[in-house]
Each structure stands twice: as structure tokens, then as C-alpha cells.
Amino acid sequence: MSPDSSPTVDILGCRVSRVALPGALEAVERMIRSGAKHQVVCVTVNSVICARRDPQLRSLYNRASLALPDGLPIIWASRILGEPVPGRAAGPDLLLLTAKAAARRGYTFYLMGGGSGIAERLAERLASANPGLKVVGAYSPPYHKRFPRALNDRIIAGINAAKPDILWVGLGSPKQDQWIAENLERLSVRVAIGVGAAFDMYGGEAGRAPLWMQSSGLEWFYRFLREPRRLFRRYFLEAPPFLPLVILQRLRRRAPG
DSSP: OOOOSSOEEEETTEEEEOOOHHHHHHHHHHHHHHOSOEEEEEEOHHHHHHHHHOHHHHHHHHHSSEEEEOSHHHHHHHHHTTOOOSSOOOHHHHHHHHHHHHHHHOOEEEEEESSTTHHHHHHHHHHHHSTTOEEEEEEOOOOOSSOOHHHHHHHHHHHHHHOOSEEEEESOTTHHHHHHHHHGGGOOOSEEEEOTTHHHHHHSSSOOOOHHHHHTTOHHHHHHHHSHHHHHIIIIIISTTHHHHHHHHHHHHHSOO
């Protein structure tokens, strides 16, 4: 797994690819053609905050072939640091854009994750919206903080039997990224991408935030209103220090010596 050639910006120790959505799709297509195995991660504010506390997680993100700027605060941070990312490349948007390209070019998908039946419904909706798309498998595993070995082996065997070009994993961050990193060498896939909430957004009933909330950096608040108990700590306790820490990073860069 070698990094994509896209330039990157260091945000609080996390390498983030300086690509917008079209460039992300182009990078994924290059990975498919390369014949090697690749991991793609979606970097959010929460990803960066968690990675600051966990060196192993930070190393995982920095080893990924592509680290997508998922969230407007990541874009703002890149501008503060003087290495602007050209635009947002959110996991849910990449899933939809790649589905359109895959329907034309014959790339195959496997969907793993989400709550009961979510992956299967997502497969149906993607195939209906993109005639010709080949979803060669979909599985919503029972919840476990960490999959028991026997279940993990069955999940991998199911994916390998289908041999998809792209494996989409929706287990939530950072669990999905850790699972991919731990199992990539055993998987018969070209690209594995963790897209988290995309499964619930498009395969469940939650839906996506209105466009005006997405474009103004308020998509997080829409998600919080739907799951306040689960997301309160993430958004109101862990995330607020993010931009002040980025400003401090910029000031340290400019300090003499």
C-alpha cells in the first residue's frame, strides 16, 4: 500500500490529501488500475482529535494511500496553515460519485457495515440510481466492539468470494479504519474505503443534512440533533479545541527557530 501522489497538508500531525471530490475519484481509479491494495480514510475533526491522543491511529491515517478532507473545518484548517485544500471530499459524496463512474466503467462494489439490513438497502438504492452498477455483495454484521475471530473470518471469506474492486466499510470512525488496516492483506480487494455515516444516510432513514447546512459547515449539527446522546461528547467536548490548536500550529511554524 503506497501513498497516492496527491500533495498533502499536515494538520495537527495528520497527513490530509489536498484533493477535492473530482481529484479523489481520479485517485481511486488510479488505485484500481494499479493492481495493488489501497486503504482510503476520511479525515474529520474527530479523526484528528482522536489521532492526537493515539499514536497508532495517527500512524494508520498517515499510512493510508489517500486521506480525504471530510468536513469544512478540515478545509478551514488547511487555509489557516497556508496549504489550502481545494475543496471538500466527504465520504458520502465520494460513494455516490464513484457509483456513477463504476456503472460506466464496470468497477464492482461490496458494502459491509451499518445496522441490520442497512448495507443491503444501500446496495439496492445505489443499483437503482445507477443502472449497470455491479454490487457483488452486501453485509450488515451484528454489532461488536471488535469482531470475534470466527465472525471476522466469515466476513473476510464473504468479501473474498466476491472479489470486489472497491470495498466500502461503514462501521463508524475510527473502528472502520482500524478494521481495514488490520485485515487489508487478507482481503481480495483493490481499494477499501471507510465511509461511516454514508451507510445510514443513504441506506437507512436518517438522510443527509440539507445542502445549506453542508455548505455552511453545519452538517455536524444536523447529525447531533438526530443522535444527541451519542454525539454530544464528540461535538461539544472534543471538537472545540480543534481550530485553536491549528492556529497554534501555524504560529509555531512562523516562530523564529
